Amino acid sequence: xxxxxxxxxxxxxxxxxxxxxxxxxxxxxxxxxxxxxxxxxxxxxxxxxxxxxxxxxxxxxxxxxxxxxxxxxxxxxxxxxxxxxxxxxxxxxxxxxxxxxxxxxxxxxxxxxxxxxxxxxxxxxxxxxxxxxxxxxxxxxxxxxxxxxxxxxxxxxxxxxxxxxxxxxxxxxxxxxxxxxxxxxxxxxxxxxxxxxxxxxxxxxxxxxxxxxxxxxxxxxxxxxxxxxxxxxxxxxxxxxxxxxxxxxxxxxxxxxxxxxxxxxxxxxxxxxxxxxxxxxxxxxxxxxxxxxxxxxxxxxxxxxxxxxxxxxxxxxxxxxxxxxxxxxxxxxxxxxxxxxxxx
Ligand code: GAL
Numbered sequence: 001x002x003x004x005x006x007x008x009x010x011x012x013x014x015x016x017x018x019x020x021x022x023x024x025x026x027x028x029x030x031x032x033x034x035x036x037x038x039x040x041x042x043x044x045x046x047x048x049x050x051x052x053x054x055x056x057x058x059x060x061x062x063x064x065x066x067x068x069x070x071x072x073x074x075x076x077x078x079x080x081x082x083x084x085x086x087x088x089x090x091x092x093x094x095x096x097x098x099x100x101x102x103x104x105x106x107x108x109x110x111x112x113x114x115x116x117x118x119x120x121x122x123x124x125x126x127x128x129x130x131x132x133x134x135x136x137x138x139x140x141x142x143x144x145x146x147x148x149x150x151x152x153x154x155x156x157x158x159x160x161x162x163x164x165x166x167x168x169x170x171x172x173x174x175x176x177x178x179x180x181x182x183x184x185x186x187x188x189x190x191x192x193x194x195x196x197x198x199x200x201x202x203x204x205x206x207x208x209x210x211x212x213x214x215x216x217x218x219x220x221x222x223x224x225x226x227x228x229x230x231x232x233x234x235x236x237x238x239x240x241x242x243x244x245x246x247x248x249x250x251x252x253x254x255x256x257x258x259x260x261x262x263x264x265x266x267x268x269x270x271x272x273x274x275x276x277x278x279x280x281x282x283x284x285x286x287x288x289x290x291x292x293x294x295x296x297x298x299x300x301x302x303x304x305x306x307x308x309x310x311x312x313x314x315x316x317x318x319x320x321x322x323x324x325x326x327x328x329x330x331x332x333x334x335x336x337x338x339x340x341x342x343x344x
Pocket of ligand 1: 232
């Protein structure tokens with residue numbers, strides 16, 4: 001190699017190592033939750049986990065959600081605002097403090113080469129939630145599976161030996177023979193788990209007990225909030241009572257949240273009003289519920305998780321996480337510009 005050749009080689013190595021350093025550099029640790037801002041993962045990339053939920057397992061929080069990548073389109077045939085992105089898969093992030101999230105990858109990827117597959121990019125995969133089955137030692141994911149026009153209305157199930165994938169997709173079906181769209185799963189302290197889903201054209205919310213392995217409906221279910229069109233259910237338990245946060249049914253547009261309480265997960269559920277407090281509380285701070293997570297090791301501390309959908313650019317939808325407050329026996333979700341689980 002001549003002198004110019006060596007100089008070029010040296011410059012290339014320097015430039016490449018500079019590039020590598022920039023790639024490996026991790027972001028500054030996050031000190032606070034800023035609802036509605038862009039949240040970055042520990043590598044400095046925007047967190048992409050929409051309609052998601054959290055699983056706490058062995059000292060780590062795992063956040064699963066819809067990985068919405070790419071252009072948002074309104075299909076030509078659309079008769080309502082069914083803005084969509086292609087299915088990419090379900091993402092997973094892990095954290096010890098609920099502030100700093102490490103990207104664990106796409107734990108259930110889309111299936112690109114089979115048009116008939118539920119997970120083909122041209123379909124719909126929404127609101128994935130994962131629970132751990134102590135008996136089988138398996139992590140079980142439930143999700144909303146649909147056709148692009150939302151006429152399929154099914155629930156899909158996937159399973160894995162580890163929380164970080166890759167999950168094995170087992171297929172989809174209409175649980176208890178009924179439509180299933182917005183959904184969540186809830187594992188109770190006694191080991192029983194339940195699938196909670198908007199059914200009957202989203203008019204009525206079903207609560208369905210799962211089999212011991214959490215993979216199928218056990219056959220016992222109740223119809224709740226009959227003809228009241230509740231969506232985006234998020235269930236939690238506090239002091240022996242069950243609570244459910246949900247939204248109304250207005251597509252990607254926000255509406256007023258509602259909290260309900262029950263002595264038994266299967267019902268009866270009693271509506272106790274809109275828990276949101278502050279500016280735009282009647283529009284759920286321009287967001288929609290997806291999950292409520294307990295902050296482990298802190299008494300009476302729960303985080304209400306919402307999605308602030310950006311319907312014309314769904315990838316850029318943001319997260320609104322707010323603490324639940326328990327005052328005088330009432331549960332409230334007051335707006336905060338910025339907060340951290342530690343300060344409360
Ligand atoms: C919402 C639902 C979202 C998504 C959207 C599609 O009502 O909560 O998960 O399905 O409709 O328009």
